[in-house]
Amino acid sequence: MGKSSFGNLFTVTTWGESHGKALGAVIDGCPAGLPLSEEDIQKFLDRRKPGQSRYTTARKEGDLAEILSGVFEGKTTGTPISVMVRNTDQRSRDYGNIAVSYRPGHADYTFDQKYGIRDYRGGGRSSGRETIGRTAAGAIAARLLEELGIRFCTYTRSIGPVSITEFHPEEILKNDFYMPDAAAAEKAGSYLEKCMQKKDSAGGVIECRITGVPAGLGDPVFGKLDALLAQAVMSIGAVKAVEIGDGMQAAVLNGSTDNDGFCSQNGTIQKTSNHAGGIMGGISDGSEIILRAAVKPTPSISRPQETVSSSGENITLEIHGRHDPVIVPRAVVVVESMCAITLADALMSNMSARLDPIKDFYGALR
Amino acid sequence: MGKSSFGNLFTVTTWGESHGKALGAVIDGCPAGLPLSEEDIQKFLDRRKPGQSRYTTARKEGDLAEILSGVFEGKTTGTPISVMVRNTDQRSRDYGNIAVSYRPGHADYTFDQKYGIRDYRGGGRSSGRETIGRTAAGAIAARLLEELGIRFCTYTRSIGPVSITEFHPEEILKNDFYMPDAAAAEKAGSYLEKCMQKKDSAGGVIECRITGVPAGLGDPVFGKLDALLAQAVMSIGAVKAVEIGDGMQAAVLNGSTDNDGFCSQNGTIQKTSNHAGGIMGGISDGSEIILRAAVKPTPSISRPQETVSSSGENITLEIHGRHDPVIVPRAVVVVESMCAITLADALMSNMSARLDPIKDFYGALR
Amino acid sequence: MGKSSFGNLFTVTTWGESHGKALGAVIDGCPAGLPLSEEDIQKFLDRRKPGQSRYTTARKEGDLAEILSGVFEGKTTGTPISVMVRNTDQRSRDYGNIAVSYRPGHADYTFDQKYGIRDYRGGGRSSGRETIGRTAAGAIAARLLEELGIRFCTYTRSIGPVSITEFHPEEILKNDFYMPDAAAAEKAGSYLEKCMQKKDSAGGVIECRITGVPAGLGDPVFGKLDALLAQAVMSIGAVKAVEIGDGMQAAVLNGSTDNDGFCSQNGTIQKTSNHAGGIMGGISDGSEIILRAAVKPTPSISRPQETVSSSGENITLEIHGRHDPVIVPRAVVVVESMCAITLADALMSNMSARLDPIKDFYGALR
Amino acid sequence: MGKSSFGNLFTVTTWGESHGKALGAVIDGCPAGLPLSEEDIQKFLDRRKPGQSRYTTARKEGDLAEILSGVFEGKTTGTPISVMVRNTDQRSRDYGNIAVSYRPGHADYTFDQKYGIRDYRGGGRSSGRETIGRTAAGAIAARLLEELGIRFCTYTRSIGPVSITEFHPEEILKNDFYMPDAAAAEKAGSYLEKCMQKKDSAGGVIECRITGVPAGLGDPVFGKLDALLAQAVMSIGAVKAVEIGDGMQAAVLNGSTDNDGFCSQNGTIQKTSNHAGGIMGGISDGSEIILRAAVKPTPSISRPQETVSSSGENITLEIHGRHDPVIVPRAVVVVESMCAITLADALMSNMSARLDPIKDFYGALR
Numbered sequence A, B, C, D: 001m002g003k004s005s006f007g008n009l010f011t012v013t014t015w016g017e018s019h020g021k022a023l024g025a026v027i028d029g030c031p032a033g034l035p036l037s038e039e040d041i042q043k044f045l046d047r048r049k050p051g052q053s054r055y056t057t058a059r060k061e062g063d064l065a066e067i068l069s070g071v072f073e074g075k076t077t078g079t080p081i082s083v084m085v086r087n088t089d090q091r092s093r094d095y096g097n098i099a100v101s102y103r104p105g106h107a108d109y110t111f112d113q114k115y116g117i118r119d120y121r122g123g124g125r126s127s128g129r130e131t132i133g134r135t136a137a138g139a140i141a142a143r144l145l146e147e148l149g150i151r152f153c154t155y156t157r158s159i160g161p162v163s164i165t166e167f168h169p170e171e172i173l174k175n176d177f178y179m180p181d182a183a184a185a186e187k188a189g190s191y192l193e194k195c196m197q198k199k200d201s202a203g204g205v206i207e208c209r210i211t212g213v214p215a216g217l218g219d220p221v222f223g224k225l226d227a228l229l230a231q232a233v234m235s236i237g238a239v240k241a242v243e244i245g246d247g248m249q250a251a252v253l254n255g256s257t258d259n260d261g262f263c264s265q266n267g268t269i270q271k272t273s274n275h276a277g278g279i280m281g282g283i284s285d286g287s288e289i290i291l292r293a294a295v296k297p298t299p300s301i302s303r304p305q306e307t308v309s310s311s312g313e314n315i316t317l318e319i320h321g322r323h324d325p326v327i328v329p330r331a332v333v334v335v336e337s338m339c340a341i342t343l344a345d346a347l348m349s350n351m352s353a354r355l356d357p358i359k360d361f362y363g364a365l366r
Helices: A038-046 A108-113 A121-126 A127-147 A169-174 A180-197 A223-233 A247-252 A328-352 A357-359 B036-050 B108-114 B123-125 B127-147 B169-176 B182-196 B223-233 B247-252 B330-350 B353-363 C038-046 C108-116 C119-126 C128-147 C169-174 C182-197 C223-234 C246-250 C326-351 C355-361 D037-049 D107-117 D121-126 D128-147 D171-175 D182-197 D224-236 D248-251 D328-352 D355-361
Strands: A009-016 A022-028 A066-069 A080-085 A151-159 A204-211 A239-244 A262-265 A268-271 A289-295 A305-308 A314-317 B013-016 B022-028 B065-067 B081-086 B153-159 B204-210 B239-244 B262-265 B268-271 B290-294 B305-308 B314-317 C011-016 C022-028 C066-068 C083-084 C153-159 C204-212 C237-243 C264-265 C267-269 C289-295 C305-308 C314-315 D013-014 D020-029 D066-068 D081-085 D151-157 D203-212 D239-244 D262-265 D266-269 D289-294 D305-308 D314-317
Touching: A009 A127, A009 A180, A009 D020, A009 D081, A022 A127, A022 C128, A022 D013, A038 A127, A038 A328, A038 B305, A080 A127, A080 D013, A108 A121, A121 A127, A121 C246, A127 A328, A127 C355, A151 A169, A151 A180, A169 A180, A169 A204, A180 C169, A204 A328, A204 B247, A204 C314, A223 A239, A223 A289, A223 A328, A223 B223, A223 B239, A239 A247, A239 B223, A239 B247, A239 D020, A247 B204, A247 B239, A247 B290, A262 D314, A262 D355, A268 B108, A289 A328, A289 B247, A289 C246, A289 D013, A305 B123, A305 C119, A314 D066, A328 A357, A328 B223, A328 C355, A357 C128, B013 B127, B013 C022, B013 C083, B013 D355, B036 B065, B036 B127, B081 C011, B108 B123, B123 B127, B123 D314, B127 B330, B127 D355, B153 B169, B153 B330, B169 B182, B182 D066, B204 B239, B223 B239, B223 B290, B239 B353, B262 B314, B262 D107, B330 B353, B330 D328, B330 D355, B353 D128, C011 C128, C022 C289, C038 C326, C083 C128, C108 C119, C119 C128, C128 C153, C128 C326, C153 C182, C153 C326, C169 C182, C204 C326, C223 C237, C223 C289, C223 D224, C223 D239, C237 C246, C237 D224, C237 D248, C246 D203, C246 D289, C264 C289, C289 C326, C289 D248, C326 C355, C326 D020, D013 D128, D020 D128, D020 D266, D037 D128, D037 D328, D107 D121, D128 D151, D128 D328, D151 D171, D151 D182, D151 D328, D171 D224, D203 D328, D224 D239, D224 D289, D224 D328, D239 D248, D289 D328, D328 D355
Parallel strands: none
Antiparallel strands: A009 A022, A022 A080, A066 A080, A151 A204, A204 A289, A239 A289, A239 B239, A262 A268, A305 A314, B013 B022, B022 B081, B065 B081, B153 B204, B204 B290, B239 B290, B262 B268, B305 B314, C011 C022, C022 C083, C066 C083, C153 C204, C204 C289, C237 C289, C237 D239, C264 C267, C305 C314, D013 D020, D020 D081, D066 D081, D151 D203, D203 D289, D239 D289, D262 D266, D305 D314
């Protein structure tokens, strides 16, 4: 598996640097016959686009998706879908101090340690713009899942110390933070104002709930659905923790309070609770999948910070320009994208788990 | 990548069911020339062996590791190492009610949904005994890392509501829970006694600290070192959350408090804090790697539970036999094993990240 | 993908050395519900067993297959199937001159160059006994394909200069060489007698014909079905060439003679010829798949050979003991096994090539 | 591994259709610090460009390579290199009869069988233009190998019945066919003239010789270097056979004539012959690697052919437009590219085969 690739049957390979010519993704293994347009992808990209509120960077990027292959007459053909987004806001700039200094909280130092060379312009490959490729791929995965009745509800659960206390899905699109709680969103706004005044930044928690997922996805050992989701979501820059279902809280519960029982109603087996977050033994159980990701505060803050230059001198660094005081709202669609990609892959892989459907597919007698 | 395989260069494939003939692992890609004996593996297996304290299941298994291939005259040969552990405690038993009922908190239901058939004896493939293969492989990975000066300190951070408040590494092996805090271990014992009286069980948190890890391991996007660790550890049955560095706490910090600065001392660049847990932008930064895993309470409890039979009847289930009231202590070595496997793979992969070492290796002029 | 693994969904990992404790394979991803017994595997192993005619090595190995996991009550469970064959003929021996010399035509030298250490006993990992794992896995793949009506006819096409001139499938099992031509088999026997008198050995060509393969298997670019078959078969030790359909002969034909036309009979589309060998653009076309493998002569010959010791001295080597004067007959089942594994994997992968069957499988409305 | 991806550490993913917007490749895992320019890639693309002689299609494509990512200030950065070639010759055309008929020798039928939809314009994904991505990637791999002193000599060995009888490397670039034998090239030209008069086409054999390959590349079982080369080269459309060293001829030799002995000269071990083609037991032995690929005749011929429409009617098809009467010369660089990609990957993978170099790399004491 390539280092910049994810998935086994529905595979995504991303490429591109923040201030290079373009960024993009190659989505391979997408089933043929799926209706797909650039608008489907654009809708996802627009959810992570900068410049949409006073809490996100003012960098203006059209971030327009162009499909270069794999779609013919409005439908996928089964061949690789190449999506490209040109970088348009490439004003020539003085990147001088970023080029020769190691920003706290950033990957400058580790890239230099690993590769000995670094495209320092805007963070290069380690920039948040890398998520454009994931989001384009996520849009395609979500389009596929939509055909199967799988629906996502992804939102901000907290920003800094401000958590939601109510859940009104219809509120999610009504505030700058994708929070399902208008009062919490207002408090989050006030909190961020204070952070900005202090030239500081904030983190938060994103929650993703997925309904309509059939039972049976995922594999018993290393390919557990929760393990793959954990890799997928932890691979998003700035994510520092992933929880499934009760998550960290499970550690303080007892078996009697954490176990999900089953009951039968009209011949249908259902769970009586969902502490597990929709996954048992690594395999989806048909109930809602619940996942949370902790996002660290934006590392680029405008107050002076102590650090070193790449030649090893102690320096005080000031990062200029406007940066998101919080990236959580823009990361909501990225978390959703990674979950969608993971599920699309698991759905396809699961089709050959039993002999009988294989015989059905190939027309053999059962 | 096979569903029961993990890793790209240092790969592990596990197999086996709880009450089948044997369990094992095939470790492929282990470098040639590593001194390795069955004792190296046995030491790890003994750390997860049942029957060692009153808080673990009384099932007696020798769990003796047998190396079947890949080692010659005491050293690895570079070819696959096959390790097998025979199941010896296979008394014929009445598994009746497990065979036809869905235990709360277990994978019985999802296995049936996925495969339509299930080796119900002792949980089959979804049993905790599956971790024998991981642990054997982890022992080999750890043996390799030891040669490079990489050291693990893995321990129980909390059991139920009882957390450590002090850290004395020398205490870890002195109590039944692998806790680095004797007082906390005593409280944890008392807490578990109460759980057992109530026919209930508990979970906990395991922490893994790894020192001596060179900078540069991991890849920028989907192959981030933290993402791979997250998959590795979340793939352990019963783990419901994985944190790196500050983990969930990062979400409530500010950039100014979460950012790790750098300083230069005598020409050496060091971090002035380690909120990131040793990984920046998905690449190790040379400081201590810190990871935590939340383990849910043992689902097998002896009090009656409401559930359904596989034919869809509502039933009250009583699970007989002795089960661990907490699996956290036995899972400590499993978490360490998965981290070791992940690092071994990342170490090998990183060797070709730059042109110059490739030229050195092959004797080309630089 | 591990170095000793093959396949993406139906994956095979083999392990073991010629004179180690055992050899085996882990077959992961085999669909659940397939009836499978040790006898199914034994039948395949017996086809490659030594000591069956005067033209194969006299080494006596029971080569008994033991299934250690993944099968429950006579059916596969979807979890990894571990198959082991114990090495029984491990008389302690003087391997001295093999240990310190490089046999012509063998891998002694390259193993030393790569690993710096080598299990020299009987060739270790580079021995033909390595194919035991492949053959056990092939038996399982073939058992799966049988359920879908896919049938193999694999045989010896030539031994040394003696080629078949007629094709009578019923003859294949009636002679020592698995040749479908009794007269050719007799000539081959005479030819081998002469080789043995001269202390020399012979090679040959194996042909595999597969019927009942549905159209649609394989992927357009790197995952072409013929490319995967080529890797699979070329990975068998001693195979030096792989041909599909017309093979090398295609290079001297013209488009007008090599192109396979189509015709329609009673509404069914069929090919009017099969120069392509059943694969067009890397995808199976529903007609017979035809593949040939060239097998080099057994490198172990009893006449003295000039070579070097591992310390770099020119020596004359005499290889003692009895060796197969030709390995072609025993390799027939190995070629069949590798083709079966490749097809099983391709069959499973192909199920998610289109949207509509995915919707059918998951019960979504089309 | 994605279906359109190849390689494990040095990975290539290609995308694009013949008459879509563009074609390209993402090359991931290329070591950082390699000097690389668009000219390096263009040189390879120019070797496969159409319109260069009267024996290749007149289609005019600039086929200009654009590097979109992964290169900074003239050197690779270790991140994915995205290369794109825009399709410029996209005159709107009447593809009518290709859209609804199955061309003999083409993949139209199998694509429809697999996907139910097909980008029929110019063959879509199954077009020879797909090799643009491979060739761009091959150029990068070859640039890497060049740094290590590995050199390729790839040429046409035969066209139709005309084979080279002499080998003068300096002739290769002097004739339209990349043949190392001027007289054979002239005969090949005459032969092709006759084919063209008959509205027919020809195939041929390409040979690739690689010098400077260090011993030790490749892995013992499924990852044998020859097996990976076989997959790589057989995955090129129109290739029907792959030979290593003696190839098919090995089947008629004896052990005494096929075995390569060793000798020691001034303390250096060398082979006394090279029947194996530079690979023993799947591992390179340091001598020249020799590989041949049989290329079938161009399936598009202008004489009428009997076939069927996609709706199942028997039809006579005439393919208009100019097509290469032979694709062998343009495929020479594609074979070289696939071999270069395979070797680059094997070189990187081999660096971790032994413990000692790992210790050296990470500065541990040996």
